Amino acid sequence: MKRLALLAVAGCALLSACATARPVPYNWGDYSSSLYSFKKDPTDEKLQAHKQVLIQIIQGSAEKSLKVPPGVCAEYGYILIREGNTADGMKYLDLEAQTFPESKGFVDRVKAQAIQPPTEKEKAP
Amino acid sequence: MRKWLVPAIAVCMLAAVSACAPNTVAKKDAFPLMYQEKPTSILVLPPINETTAADAKEYYSTTLAEPLSYMGYYVFPIEVVTEMMKHEGAYETETLINVPPQKFKEFFGADAVLFVKITKWDTAYYVIGGHVAVGVDFVLKSTTTGAELWKYDGVLQVPTGGGGGGGGLVGLVVHVAITAIKTAAADYIPVAQRANAMVISTMPTGRYHPMHGQDQEVQILPKQQK
Numbered sequence: 001m002k003r004l005a006l007l008a009v010a011g012c013a014l015l016s017a018c019a020t021a022r023p024v025p026y027n028w029g030d031y032s033s034s035l036y037s038f039k040k041d042p043t044d045e046k047l048q049a050h051k052q053v054l055i056q057i058i059q060g061s062a063e064k065s066l067k068v069p070p071g072v073c074a075e076y077g078y079i080l081i082r083e084g085n086t087a088d089g090m091k092y093l094d095l096e097a098q099t100f101p102e103s104k105g106f107v108d109r110v111k112a113q114a115i116q117p118p119t120e121k122e123k124a125p
Numbered sequence: 126m127r128k129w130l131v132p133a134i135a136v137c138m139l140a141a142v143s144a145c146a147p148n149t150v151a152k153k154d155a156f157p158l159m160y161q162e163k164p165t166s167i168l169v170l171p172p173i174n175e176t177t178a179a180d181a182k183e184y185y186s187t188t189l190a191e192p193l194s195y196m197g198y199y200v201f202p203i204e205v206v207t208e209m210m211k212h213e214g215a216y217e218t219e220t221l222i223n224v225p226p227q228k229f230k231e232f233f234g235a236d237a238v239l240f241v242k243i244t245k246w247d248t249a250y251y252v253i254g255g256h257v258a259v260g261v262d263f264v265l266k267s268t269t270t271g272a273e274l275w276k277y278d279g280v281l282q283v284p285t286g287g288g289g290g291g292g293g294l295v296g297l298v299v300h301v302a303i304t305a306i307k308t309a310a311a312d313y314i315p316v317a318q319r320a321n322a323m324v325i326s327t328m329p330t331g332r333y334h335p336m337h338g339q340d341q342e343v344q345i346l347p348k349q350q351k
Contacts, residue, residue: 023195024333032314035187035204040180067333069194071202078205100199102166105234110205113212 026069029057081114153341156275159329164236166199170218178246184317192325197334230268240264255285259320
């Protein structure tokens with residue numbers, strides 16, 4: 001019973017702290033900064049730096065037994081496909097759908113677009 | 126033995142409610158549809174920048190996914206979504222504003238779509254530090270009914286530059302220099318992050334959050350206007 005009382009007090013303290021809920025523990029690394037740098041200066045160098053951040057988030061999350069944040073695997077896979085590494089890109093897209101089942105429809109859409117033959121414009125030499 | 130528990134809890138709840146600033150409102154009263162529909166996934170459209178700060182759009186587009194994920198939502202990768210929409214011929218969010226929200230369910234499988242407008246981005250400096258007045262207008266719409274599920278419209282004062290400066294006049298001068306460099310060097314990412322975190326914390330939590338479905342009574346300030 002004493003424990004129950006303690007629990008109630010603890011719960012009370014928690015509630016009355018104007019209830020700022022603890023966030024879901026994700027590791028986003030330097031995502032915003034590296035993406036912003038790339039958008040401001042869309043060079044291959046900046047893209048590679050952003051890719052590095054993405055893979056660090058993916059690997060770092062696994063090391064800490066955390067879920068990879070939503071969208072990160074899909075974004076990494078998408079970049080790989082754009083670079084011509086379709087096989088690996090597809091793997092990361094599948095990983096996104098496995099981690100977050102609600103992304104399945106989206107992932108299928110990305111895959112469908114990825115395997116589309118290049119448009120006339122893209123084919124032109 | 127248990128008799129005291131009920132009033133104790135009641136007192137607690139009262140304390141919880143009154144611990145917050147005046148003009149607060151419970152999440153369930155502010156956004157009842159969020160608790161009815163329980164959206165899981167959010168598609169963020171590229172923000173619309175109504176300010177003269179050219180970079181504000183990118184500060185925002187790169188910092189929205191993180192706080193939404195912390196609140197327990199699945200967030201579609203904004204960059205990939207933008208690229209895919211370009212592929213479909215949609216380049217600007219302005220052209221998407223009149224698209225029925227249901228289309229985003231059809232195309233991406235999203236439960237809700239988030240429209241973000243940046244209405245103000247005014248920087249101010251003073252001797253020790255500075256701030257940015259960030260005005261935003263967020264609307265989350267259901268892709269099932271098209272109804273507004275959650276919104277936030279207000280102006281936030283976000284301090285720039287970090288930490289307390291050193292003592293004395295020299296410290297002050299150095300501090301001013303640092304703030305000036307920081308603001309000039311376009312390091313506004315932390316400002317956008319702070320503003321987003323404040324705004325998005327008023328949202329009911331999503332399915333990946335431990336408080337999901339239990340935060341109805343959490344008090345929020347639905348708007349900050351200064």
